[in-house]
Amino acid sequence: MMDAIAVAWKEWSEQIGQRGFRGYQGILLMILVFGIVLPLQNGPAWITSPIIGIAWSWVPMFLVTTVIADAIAGERERHTLETLLASCLSDRAILFGKMGAAIGYAGAVTAISLFVGLVAVNLVHRQGGLLLYGAPVVLVMCVGGVLGAVFVAAVGVLISLRAATVRQAQQTLGGAIMALLLAPLAAVRLLPTEWLSSLRPDSATYVQLGVIAAAAFALLDAGVVALATVRFRRARLIAD
Amino acid sequence: MLTSLRDHLTSPAIRTDGLSRQFGAVCALDGLSLEIPRGIIFGFLGPNGSGKTTTIRLLLGLLEATSGSAEVLGYDTRTDATAIRERSGALLEHCGLYERLNAADNLDLYGRFWQISRDHRRARIRELLSHLDLWERRDEMVAGWSRGMKQKLAIARALLHRPELVFLDEPTAGLDPIAAVTLRDDLSRLTAREGVTVFLTTHNLAEAERLCALVGVVHNGKLKVVAPPAQLNAMSETPRVEIIGAGLTEAMMEMLRAHRGVVSARADGRCLIIDLKHAADVSSVVAALVSLGYHLETVRNSAGSLEDVFHSLVEAQR
Ligand SMILES: Nc1ncnc2c1ncn2[C@@H]1O[C@H](COP(=O)(O)OP(=O)(O)O)[C@@H](O)[C@H]1O
Ligand SMILES: [Mg+2]
Numbered sequence: 297m298m299d300a301i302a303v304a305w306k307e308w309s310e311q312i313g314q315r316g317f318r319g320y321q322g323i324l325l326m327i328l329v330f331g332i333v334l335p336l337q338n339g340p341a342w343i344t345s346p347i348i349g350i351a352w353s354w355v356p357m358f359l360v361t362t363v364i365a366d367a368i369a370g371e372r373e374r375h376t377l378e379t380l381l382a383s384c385l386s387d388r389a390i391l392f393g394k395m396g397a398a399i400g401y402a403g404a405v406t407a408i409s410l411f412v413g414l415v416a417v418n419l420v421h422r423q424g425g426l427l428l429y430g431a432p433v434v435l436v437m438c439v440g441g442v443l444g445a446v447f448v449a450a451v452g453v454l455i456s457l458r459a460a461t462v463r464q465a466q467q468t469l470g471g472a473i474m475a476l477l478l479a480p481l482a483a484v485r486l487l488p489t490e491w492l493s494s495l496r497p498d499s500a501t502y503v504q505l506g507v508i509a510a511a512a513f514a515l516l517d518a519g520v521v522a523l524a525t526v527r528f529r530r531a532r533l534i535a536d
Numbered sequence: 537m538l539t540s541l542r543d544h545l546t547s548p549a550i551r552t553d554g555l556s557r558q559f560g561a562v563c564a565l566d567g568l569s570l571e572i573p574r575g576i577i578f579g580f581l582g583p584n585g586s587g588k589t590t591t592i593r594l595l596l597g598l599l600e601a602t603s604g605s606a607e608v609l610g611y612d613t614r615t616d617a618t619a620i621r622e623r624s625g626a627l628l629e630h631c632g633l634y635e636r637l638n639a640a641d642n643l644d645l646y647g648r649f650w651q652i653s654r655d656h657r658r659a660r661i662r663e664l665l666s667h668l669d670l671w672e673r674r675d676e677m678v679a680g681w682s683r684g685m686k687q688k689l690a691i692a693r694a695l696l697h698r699p700e701l702v703f704l705d706e707p708t709a710g711l712d713p714i715a716a717v718t719l720r721d722d723l724s725r726l727t728a729r730e731g732v733t734v735f736l737t738t739h740n741l742a743e744a745e746r747l748c749a750l751v752g753v754v755h756n757g758k759l760k761v762v763a764p765p766a767q768l769n770a771m772s773e774t775p776r777v778e779i780i781g782a783g784l785t786e787a788m789m790e791m792l793r794a795h796r797g798v799v800s801a802r803a804d805g806r807c808l809i810i811d812l813k814h815a816a817d818v819s820s821v822v823a824a825l826v827s828l829g830y831h832l833e834t835v836r837n838s839a840g841s842l843e844d845v846f847h848s849l850v851e852a853q854r
Contacts, residue, residue: 299648302645302651303649306648309641309645374634374635375630375631376632376633378598378628378630378632379632380632381598382596382621382626382628383650386618531597531598531599531600534599
């Protein structure tokens with residue numbers, strides 16, 4: 297556990313902290329887009345609309361995508377992987393440290409953006425009382441955000457393991473995520489229309505559906521994380 | 537439990553038995569059987585592509601052997617590679633430094649991996665960097681450094697957690713001669729001070745001679761010989777004698793060149809260096825010299841250089 301944290305610390309200081317201004321630039325840009333531009337465009341709805349929770353669930357996922365491809369492929373490309381593997385770190389510490397670093401980065405940027413967005417909307421659209429995110433929205437954001445981030449982190453590591461270069465890993469991951477986002481949409485179209493129209497948009501049904509979706513997603517996460525754990529074997533990483 | 541602990545403490549640093557690794561049709565390492573005692577610098581000497589890097593990877597559990605077995609510090613590489621890595625340090629083919637971090641952070645990071653406490657980490661980093669004349673430059677990004685400085689820093693990283701054994705894969709490769717000499721000096725000083733066993737690979741004979749107590753010569757994945765450098769010299773295939781005396785004439789040199797038992801002869805001041813076909817020819821050569829009026833003082837066996845040995849071992853295979 298401690299060594300997974302050490303790996304995550306290394307990822308952060310290498311990726312973000314020490315890259316100087318350029319490292320911060322990327323983060324500031326994300327916060328600008330998700331914390332200022334989008335909230336001001338959407339106005340109070342940015343905070344009060346019930347579907348904002350679902351929208352925000354995608355943000356951490358997207359943020360993880362931008363960094364996770366570098367996890368193994370980047371170290372391989374910069375010739376630091378073998379030395380890292382020759383250290384006392386366990387396979388798990390390296391794997392979870394790298395996944396944790398990406399998820400932590402995504403979580404932090406998301407939280408900051410949410411907070412900045414809240415402040416921005418309240419400042420610009422004063423409507424008497426203070427606008428706050430509703431509790432269900434926060435719940436959906438947290439659950440959806442974490443499930444999505446873990447999923448992309450695990451898939452990203454799996455792809456990064458096999459990729460020859462960071463670029464290749466990024467492209468493959470981009471394609472894979474796109475396919476995975478489109479799959480549920482396609483699945484919905486395959487469902488019998490009578491069943492779909494029999495769904496009543498009362499909140500109880502939505503809550504049930506949400507819980508089922510979250511449970512299915514959590515299972516999927518457990519599956520990919522387990523797969524990443526099995527596939528991450530140091531004696532295999534160098535041979536080919 | 538206690539016996540197994542004692543076994544680990546008294547076992548040789550490295551013991552391999554028929555260790556082999558195949559890459560498709562290429563046999564990178566072919567039946568390596570070797571025993572390296574603790575506390576020495578062992579040199580694994582061979583030209584490029586002879587299997588040195590592969591051997592280090594196998595010993596650290598970064599590659600799986602196709603056949604054979606190896607024990608490092610008493611631990612089996614197949615079942616206990618984690619224990620091996622915990623007790624070892626490594627400077628591999630690439631120095632493995634993080635170019636976006638400064639020198640001190642590169643070491644600090646590995647100190648964290650080894651769970652060295654903050655205070656110990658700081659003290660140890662200062663100690664090592666000072667010894668390598670890098671302390672003043674600890675805040676510089678590694679990206680701008682020369683290869684020699686990076687190698688030094690990587691050696692500090694390998695020694696940081698006071699390992700029992702360090703692997704150094706061609707530490708001076710790619711350095712200019714002066715940087716290489718400096719690094720070798722630093723290496724022998726530091727490793728002696730730390731009392732650590734060293735497994736060093738090199739394709740440089742002088743380096744092996746200068747640093748190592750024991751040298752294994754490897755070629756095309758096969759171990760040719762293991763011996764101390766001095767003994768390797770004695771294995772030179774052409775016996776060489778040095779004759780010291782006075783009164784050498786051109787006629788004597790001509791006689792030597794014409795002599796059946798002489799491969800080559802040259803004068804170097806008062807010293808006459810003669811390569812013979814057979815060691816037994818020395819008496820007839822000396823007798824012929826004396827009969828021509830040479831004032832003989834000393835005759836001694838002289839070793840060919842390690843280079844000669846190396847080439848004769850490598851050639852023998854072709
Ligand atoms: N991962 C690999 N895949 C295929 N062949 C390899 C691999 N690693 C090493 N080899 C081959 O094994 C042989 C020994 O390589 P290596 O151990 O790197 O030699 P050295 O370090 O002595 O230069 C070479 O012929 C090399 O091409
Ligand atoms: Mg090599």
